Amino acid sequence: MSNITTFSVTSSNRKIDPSRRRGGTFKADGSLNDNDRVEIGPTDLAFNEWAELGLTPPNLTRMREYRLQRIVKELQKRDLGGILLFDPLNIRYATDSTNMQVWVTHNHSRACFVSASGHLILWDFHNCEHLSAHRPLIKEVRGGASFFYFETGDRTDEHDSRFASEIQSILQEHAGDNKRLAIDKMEIAGFNKIKQLGIDVFDGQEVMEFARSIKNEDEINAMRCSIASTEVAMKCMQEAIVPGITENDIWSILHAENIRRGGEWIECRILSSGPRTNPWFQESGPRIVKEGELLAFDTDLIGPYGMCADLSRTWMIGESLPSAEQKHLYQVAYEHIQHNMNILKPGMTFEEVTKSGLLLPEEYRAQRYGVMMHGVGLCDEYPSIRYPEDLECHGYSGVLEPGMALCVEAYVGRVGGKSGVKLEDQIIITDTGFENLTNYPFEAALLAN
Known part of the structure; x- marks a missing residue:
């Protein structure tokens, strides 16, 4: 597998075709009822069983917005400019997007940045931008967050340096003079590069555990x-x-x-x-x-x-x-x-x-x-x-x-x-x-x- 290619998709060209969404029907959780959709989720069997039990599925749009605001609240409480996430469960919480969840737990090829103002950027695996096209809270999809040794070998220094510079630029754009960045988990090579750029690093696990602890x-x-x-x-x-x-x-x-x-x-x-x-x-x-x-x-x-x-x-x-x-x-x-x-x-x-x-x-x-x-x-x-x-x-x-x-x-x-x-x-x-x-x-x- 390779994830070296960098791509960026802006919010103007990455969403589901609005005409298709308007013409479609919706499942009980508000997701598109399209047999060919990319989005994963419950099967009809599950929906039917829940209906028989009198259960109400979540409103996914509202749940996603709530989760993002929980993160923003914890960032603002600590005067942090943003948070950088590599843990796939934290990325799921911030974006509700998935991609090879178990594989990426030990091959950090996805990342997510959330600013204290709620701007959300996702780095995904190579050529996987379509997997989150139905997530309007994600403002950008990029690539190139992989710099574990299997992926980059003796070019690790090149790739983690590029990624660290990208984070520095993003932080400056979305947090101004606030160089305080929380990070949950990260390959040590990239972590060291970010520190060398003068960015103040704080514990992102604390931020996310507190954000995730209260359910709506x-x-x-x-x-x-x-x-x-x-x-x-x-x-x-x-x-x-x-x-x-x-x-x-x-x-x-x-x-x-x-x-x-x-x-x-x-x-x-x-x-x-x-x-x-x-x-x-x-x-x-x-x-x-x-x-x-x-x-x-x-x-x-x-x-x-x-x-x-x-x-x-x-x-x-x-x-x-x-x-x-x-x-x-x-x-x-x-x-x-x-x-x-x-x-x-x-x-x-x-x-x-x-x-x-x-x-x-x-x-x-x-x-x-x-x-x-x-x-x-x-x-x-x-x-x-x-x-x-x-x-x-x-x-x-x-x-x-x-x-x-x-x-x-x-x-x-x-x-x-x-x-x-x-x-x-x-x-x-x-x-x-x-x-x-x-x-x-x-x-x-x-x-x-």
């Missing part, structure tokens, strides 16, 4: 839709589980059903069965599942609209009744997340959440999950709220606000134990408390006394 109604609706599609996929998984198939057979169903509905990818492959459920974080493999075992998983799924649905469940395999030990593990995990959800309300500090949370029984603390809860949006996001044992080393300050989406989770399994249980629900902080966006049922047999 449209983002919450997008999240509801993504979760709903994920839960349909989970049901397909659960119905397919029989002793004798492999973990990978089960896990592949989640992938397939996500893609069928317009979902995008899955960040991890954390699914395990039987003795592989303890310790946690083992990924799905060729193991054949057996009657009477537990199967546990974490979706970590990027669904329709690029919204993360991060849910965990633990199921029985086959028709056997659960053992007393299996039920105990499950009930501890269930009680844990229920308590920790029900304490949540706006205005609580992260430390207050930690100290008000339910302590795990001593025998399960050594293998506790890394967080009590974490933010979620386009992926796992700010904040991370820690267990009491981790507060001193890893805890940080912050306050719960309406519009924050959180995943409340627990892993319960003793060191050397035969099984473990993982449970997780996704919630939104409201003006008065919280709303659980998750509808997938828990296991009655495992909760029974």
